[in-house]
Amino acid sequence: GAVVSQHPSRVICKSGTSVKIECRSLDFQATTMFWYRQFPKQSLMLMATSNEGSKATYEQGVEKDKFLINHASLTLSTLTVTSAHPEDSSFYICSARDQGRGGYTFGSGTRLTVV
């Protein structure tokens, strides 16, 4: 089936630094990638929708200058958390729509800890 590879799975960074999270679709072309944030024991909160070759669409309340999304190719989308703060610590998940099969495939998530 369709696979989305997400890296890193865990990352610890210092306050003020930036962290990049990558999601790659391995066996299909992902024209659209969704980025979610999940707090412990809570649901997935959509942060933004990225489309290959165009600007991402951010959900209300999500700072676009803080969470930079790049979708430069049909198989790669990245989320960069800039000037990270401890409150950015969370679980981040990407999801891609496999238009060929009509489903959504999720990455395995990234646990970000900002110290």
Added chain:
Amino acid sequence: AQTVTQSQPEMSVQEAETVTLSCTYDTSESDYYLFWYKQPPSRQMILVIRQEAYKQQNATENRFSVNFQKAAKSFSLKISDSQLGDAAMYFCAYRNYGGATNKLIFGTGTLLAVQP
């Protein structure tokens, strides 16, 4: 705006028994998709079952089946012959029909425990 509600934060079931997880949603659309996703402790989201709103027949996938009541906007998940590996957080999700950028709208989740 569409919303998805899961009114059961936690459920428990004995191994080999049957459990039903509830989900209601609100939409003014007539065509849409509904999903149940499972998130085990690994936190990998796994698609359990999917239902197209235009289909009257309830979807089934092995031990998993749904009761889709379109008029009532209800979409419950039944797990038969529960297994220890079914223990996970279950999310109900909604998506409008058509459009590659249509997003999934998730409910708050139900944490299912399976007792041996």
